[in-house]
Amino acid sequence: MTFRHLLKVVRELIFLSAKNLGYISEEREEDEENFDISDSPRKEFGDITCNIAFKLSKSVKRRPYEIARDMVEKELNPHIKNYQKNRSQISMLPALDVLVSAEAHPAGYINFRVNYAVLGRIILKEIITNPNYGSFDIGNGQHVIVEHTSVNPNKALHVGHLRNVILGDTIYRMLKATNHKTTVLNYVDDSGSQIADIVVGFMFAGFPLEPKIDSNTAIMKFDQYCGDEVYTKINRMYDIHPFLSEKRKYVLKEIEDPKSAIAKFAADITLRVLENQLKTCWRVKARYDLLNFESHIVSSGLWSSTLGMLRDRGLLILENNGKNKGCWIVRTRNGGDVEEADKVILRSDGTSTYIAKDIPYAVWKTGLVSDPFSYRKFAEQWDGSILWSSTTNDSDQKGNTFPDFQSRNMTITIIDSRQSRLQNIVSYILSSLKPEVTNDKTTVEKRNSNDYIHMGYEAVTISAQTAHMLGLDIGEREFMHMSGRRGIYINADYILDRLHEKAYDEAKKRNPTLSENSLNEIAEKIAIASVRYYMNKHDLNKIISFDIVESLSLDGDTGPYLQYSYARAQRILEKSGQLYDSNVEADFELLNENSETDLIKLLSKLDLVLEDSVVTLNPKTLARYAHELATTFNFYYEKIPILKEKNRGTMQARLVLVDAFGIVLKNVFDLLGIEALRRM
RNA sequence: GGGCCCAUAGUUCAGCUUGGAUAGAAUGGCUGCCUGCGGAGCAGCUGGUCGAGGGUUCGAGUCCCUCUGGGCCCGCCA
Structure with a gap:
């Protein structure tokens, strides 16, 4: 109930x-x-x-x-x-x-x-006895693929990527809690030109393979070194040293041949950066099921078989006239009323464009082709789950039994909305490839509209104030877009580290006797809660204007505020000791203060909120609910004495309410990827 | 030129999907509240032509149209 x-x-x-x-x-x-x-x-x-x-x-x-x-x-x-x-x-x-x-x-x-005596009795008992309170069946076991992160492996994650990772991971958690089978993918573009840039930097521009270590600073992470040093600098060097541009073309071509020395070198670099990136993702408590490498799309034959399929269906056409003469294109003016330029898939020299590999990948995801990949175990993750990697080397998978990664039900691709046009094209191609189910109109409509979902979101930009702090001139503008190539971004680990330091200081003030280990553990969980709540609470359609000063705040509408209200509740329960027994019947008619009935009502809404968040694919709703829970409890906490209550029955009922609040908030935390703290 | 998105308090944002009763938070500023269950908190004051103009409706921040301002996309770049 x-x-x-x-x-x-x-x-x-x-x-x-x-x-x-x-x-x-x-x-x-x-x-x-x-x-x-x-x-x-x-x-x-x-x-x-x-x-x-x-x-x-x-x-x-x-x-x-x-x-x-x-x-x-x-x-x-x-x-x-x-x-x-x-x-x-x-x-x-x-x-x-x-x-x-x-x-x-x-x-x-x-x-x-x-009647809150009745609602309270039913709902509080349910919360206390059902550890999964709030989770319920929306998905009916449907298999949903969620792709997120997919950061080019030539740089460290910045706060923009963090929005993607956190939104994606929260969607995964929401789907899992509502009885969906989930597969989380992370796509690794290991054959693009950004990799070539790094390779050129190391092999031809004299960048040392290891970052220099300053005497007093920590060792720079390799992904950060590649992004901050090699990638941004090599991009400036191309203009000055034309021979590097020549080398770039050469490297790009060599990478295509998996047996070449350069391809092997590139693969090593990719792997190193990827492992570093994953550390950041894991740090914010994201996890994945599978890494898909772009190069495997080609080497597995998926690329050519998809091309064949597109040609057979007449979707991929050789253009004989006009500016695209000699290219293989997709006609994107579907439906007739939208006039759009055709999209080139294969250039006249036979090479493929950026969108090209996305098509076979999407075709693979939705199970329109049988699975051409082999798989190997890549890593064990923080939650104990296995992270798999695609491979085209069959011997890698000897003795491995791996899950069915493809989904015939639904796939969600999380990429920022600048990719909307390309995602629409992919979606259009998929719906054209799909077998028609003409005898059931609703099925067709449902399939075409729901099957392949692009979950877009607006970019994270740098606020005017922060831009000034970083010495960037942005004129009269209110924010500035980040740019990996130009080195304009705010590193994800940097923000997490600053939050950690700040939270550490605050925690030490309040808990001077706690060990360094405990303090650091607490500080890290606060840092993560802070950034995860921040990314989740915003509307997907709104640009986030990231401000360093504001983002480091631990007060007000923030993750730590939520954790604080949880810790308060736990301290009450802890201190109650023998006085509280969750098995004892309580008289809930005694919970008749407004602040009590408000809280009971709010606790009973968790599944409504979760349903809304899942159906609209919007984590924001859950985040706002968490905040409302916390403020409602904090108000209650200030207003109503619990441990000092004279009437034992009233105290018992209030303790049940506090206990139930903690359970509900913790369940929301699990969905948002925030850790509950008993002490902070 | 075409497409998508945004505009609500000094600032950052909810509320718009599904129209409804006095538009909510946070932050900033000012003021109270710790020998009391943890002050990372609570309460109060301050602060709003909901970008502008039309339309639909008994009723519009919310739906429709136009306009203004801003962002993004529209490449044989990725």
């Missing part, structure tokens, strides 16, 4: 009442079901509110208030008062005793009041 069930029961009750009074006729049932049941915006309007009277007033030709009053007096209140009699008509009937009354508000709403 959660708030979701409660809303459902109220809906049934309203619907039944409206029908009994003739407001809704049998034949128009479907149209008339379009009314809202939701929680009331303000306490004085009760707990649950319904706008059906507004919706009916047109067809019934009476004023909303009259309809509302009629329903309340003749049907709703009698039902609520005598709910026992109506067992046969209303399902889930235990819920009816959760309602106290209905009333018609002069504005036209029907407002219901909830």
